[in-house]
Amino acid sequence: MVTLYDVARLAGVSTATVSRVVHGQDRVRESTRIRVTQAIEELGYVPDGAAQSLSRRRKDIIGMVCVEREVEQYDIENVGLLYYDEVLRGVEALIRNNNWSLLITFMQAEDVGEPDFRRLDSLSGKVDGILIGEGFVASRYIERLAARVPVVVIAGTPGERAADVVAADNFSGSAAVITHLIDDHGRRRLFHVDGPPNSPDAGRRRLALEYVLRNRPQCELVGSIQGIFSVRSGEQAGEELLARHRGALPEAVVCANDQMAIGVLRAFAAAGVRVPDEVAVVGFDDIYPSSLLDPPLTTVYQPMRVLGERACARVLDRIADPSLSPAIELLPTELVLRSSCGCPPGTVVRQPVTTLDQAGADQAAQGRAEARQNPVVRARSRQPAKA
Amino acid sequence: MVTLYDVARLAGVSTATVSRVVHGQDRVRESTRIRVTQAIEELGYVPDGAAQSLSRRRKDIIGMVCVEREVEQYDIENVGLLYYDEVLRGVEALIRNNNWSLLITFMQAEDVGEPDFRRLDSLSGKVDGILIGEGFVASRYIERLAARVPVVVIAGTPGERAADVVAADNFSGSAAVITHLIDDHGRRRLFHVDGPPNSPDAGRRRLALEYVLRNRPQCELVGSIQGIFSVRSGEQAGEELLARHRGALPEAVVCANDQMAIGVLRAFAAAGVRVPDEVAVVGFDDIYPSSLLDPPLTTVYQPMRVLGERACARVLDRIADPSLSPAIELLPTELVLRSSCGCPPGTVVRQPVTTLDQAGADQAAQGRAEARQNPVVRARSRQPAKA
DNA sequence: TTTCCCGTTGTAAACGCTTACATCCCGGTG
């Protein structure tokens, strides 16, 4: 390994001078600079990152924790894929400019409940700040990490105490697409393909459904099934739905994400059910394949890339100024109208979703939760399964 | 920041003892161990990664360079997305077991010709080994890196001198799908949607096309267009193709990857051209959306995850034993028959592709190149455009 | 000539951890 000393020796100067040349900030005589530069080139010297970090007391590394949900075997359509990819692009854009680096850690969702502490701990010793890719990690672990380095949770419940939260406005987006279904297409009998119970995003979307329905008594939630965000789970939900409602299909199926909507579409196609004629289907996320489907999927776009960008910007700010206290940032979504909702074939409309005041809905949810944890949706959803 | 010294002081022992407890290998009296463990817990101590790396002379970090090709604005379907995602999973699987970390760097394809040296250099100072995500980086830069740390190129030209190469057997896979088109479906008049000139993968696939055609005089390459692996470029190629061959469509379109095949399909759909009745279309990669298309795409699966795994295993081996010399590893592909090639609707067949001896083809290519850089395919492909 | 100043360069002390080696303490041997 070539060190600063080797360069210094070859150039006939001290290590301090070499360091100065390498960083090109302090004044060094031109002739010296040239001599040193040549020595560096000749030896192929590259500073050792570990030593620099140690000395500077700064690693210039951001850690990112990606949570992978469990995936049934052979379900290639791993849920997180498209999501993290986009988020990553956003993060990268900022990281790159500052010449920082990105250290990635994947965790299995199963680990998250009782996560492999040691992995997260050791991560916190290697980075200057942490981005948690999804609000899956339990609060108390987040606090533990946040005691050491700034932590920003992406797509988490707006309610962490120790960490910043950057999330898409799932509530308003979901409300928008459901409202569209009801008000613009007159679909009244809805079916819900819900996300996993521990996903904050799914939680907000579920809340929105309840909220919209509460204000529209003429509408009805005819059933609900909980999936795990994967295509396969959506397909199963679709099949189950068909079995349950053979005679009278619901008028629309609201899926908590696009992957599950894809699965539902697949189940319907297999059963010869026509979408949107017999039943409309909508998703959430606007992942890339959604526009390729038949029919193209109506969904809600959440700015995943921007999510990454904002989260990264935030963590960098916190690192630069540790006195900053944690904050919440909610990013607006877009309604993406294609034809699976009932809009005419060929429709491609994107419209910004205006942010709803969610206090009311939250409060209602709160009340319900206090009323002994018996959310309407869940209750309805479970009964038919038992019957 | 809590250091080893703080813990040592609190526990009333020396730093050496604390270190021993932390790593749990050397013998420490049970009572001491407990005291130290308590102190660690109480202070929330986590070892500093930089200091550890410096002292151990090992960072336990693998660097991965992802090359992003230029993407037309608004072409969301960024080419690399699905590819890297899968590769990453493979890499991660190994990394995780060893408790190493993964440092990711993205580079724009434009940078790669004359890459931002400083970024790659600085990367090499922060990691123990480097994985280059695609064979885009010029050999001389690879050599420069390889002088410092082991380097493994994924999907590179089997021919690097300084670095290992792990790649899918693009040649055999591509030959297999084209042979299927010709021998099983009797398609003779082929059209080629080629990949970017600087992609090694595209190169191997192109070579296979030439190779198969050379052995089947009754077949003809009626044209070729170069795309950049993106959906949009495939769509443009499709439109161009239609314009050129309005009267007599080719019988099959061979695309250098799935994204471009998706684009071609899209162009055909827009023009009302029926696939595979009027013209067959095949891709390469078997990315996730390909099975969702209408008609589902016949393509070649390359084991991207395994690619990542093997590459990672290799770099770890090289780090463990630096005396190892660079090697090449070619992974087998699978032919994925769906219906865009002319197989009946509903077909889903995967069959392993046997590895072809490519020496002959390489040699022929070599000869051609020497014969003044006038490859048959290119010549044919360009003429119609000029005419 | 002496004194000062300032641009340039060198010296050496961190940074937090690992680990070779030294030390200490004890019970067991000869």
Next chain:
DNA sequence: CACCGGGATGTAAGCGTTTACAACGGGAAA
């Protein structure tokens, strides 16, 4: 009783950089 062996622990020397501070040297000013 002196000595030995070995387990437990401490001491301190690195690891490769950065950087505060000191030192130097050569004009300019007095």
